[in-house]
Amino acid sequence: MRHEDIWRAIDTMAAEHGLSPSGLARKAGLDPTSFNLSKRRTGDGRVRWPSTESLAKVFLATGAKLEDFTALVMGARAMPEARPRARNKIPLIGMAQAGAEGFFDDGGYPAGAGWDEVELPSTADANAYALSISGDSMQPVYREGDSIIVSPAAPVRVGDRVVARTAAGAVMAKLLSRRTASRIELTSLNPAYPDLHFATQEILWMHRIVWASQ
Structure with missing residues (x-):
């Protein structure tokens, strides 16, 4: 153990x-x-x-x-007997909007009045939100028009696909490939785009992607 x-x-x-x-x-x-x-x-x-x-x-x-x-x-990823509170309507904005001010609070939770709503599979996380994908930077994993559900409450582990926000205001979907006390390494989903490396303090928050429409 x-x-x-x-x-x-x-x-x-x-x-x-x-x-x-x-x-x-x-x-x-x-x-x-x-x-x-x-x-x-x-x-x-x-x-x-x-x-x-x-x-x-x-x-x-x-x-x-x-x-x-x-x-x-011992390694199970969920509690089989859990009966969490379900939500079907999730706040939604476009991925391109997510870096703008006013859509998230300091903890990375949805905030402000600029969100739409979309009906997607239920989630227990009361702060879950959805992002609509645009552009090709996340292909072939996510394509333009896909929606992803992001859960701030879900634990983030190396190997998870995540949405991260930097101190400079950029919001991105990447794969968390390495995390230490001082460094975070994010691998681009599209191999045509570079992988990124940050000092830990440069990442304001990082949430796990738990579902995608495809």
């Missing part, structure tokens, strides 16, 4: 209930920062583990079972 597997399971449990890790901690009656990334290692790099008391409070607050959590730790 590895340190990263335990925390991945907690992140997945939060996403299954439409919550961020801090939202899950708050729901369980814990300090909202209990599950933050900064709390998973000490200042000198040693790993920190969630306490059994914290996990017990999470199970009580969410109705999760120990065996479901264990399945997540």
Whole structure:
């Protein structure tokens, strides 16, 4: 049982209930920062583990079972017995608009009045949004006219397709190919476009793409 597997399971449990890790901690009656990334290692790099008391409070607050959590730790990507709140209407803007001011708040959640709505498969994430693809920079994975659902609550792992926003205001869909404490590497979906490398502080937020119409 590895340190990263335990925390991945907690992140997945939060996403299954439409919550961020801090939202899950708050729901369980814990300090909202209990599950933050900064709390998973000490200042000198040693790993920190969630306490059994914290996990017990999470199970009580969410109705999760120990065996479901264990399945997540062992590699399952979802909790089979979770019954999250579903949404069919998702806020939608064009990918080309996403870099403009006023569409997202500082945490990367949809904001403002400029969003349309589209009916797409349901998601438990109350802050999920959809982007309409334009141009060829994401071919052959996504083509012009496709819509993608993006979930801010879903845990992001290396190998996931993500939407990221830089401090300079650019919004892009890429594949997260490498992430360290200081660097983030994003691979272009279209091989004709260059891969990108950023210092961690240059990425304001990064959300996982969980569904696409094709």
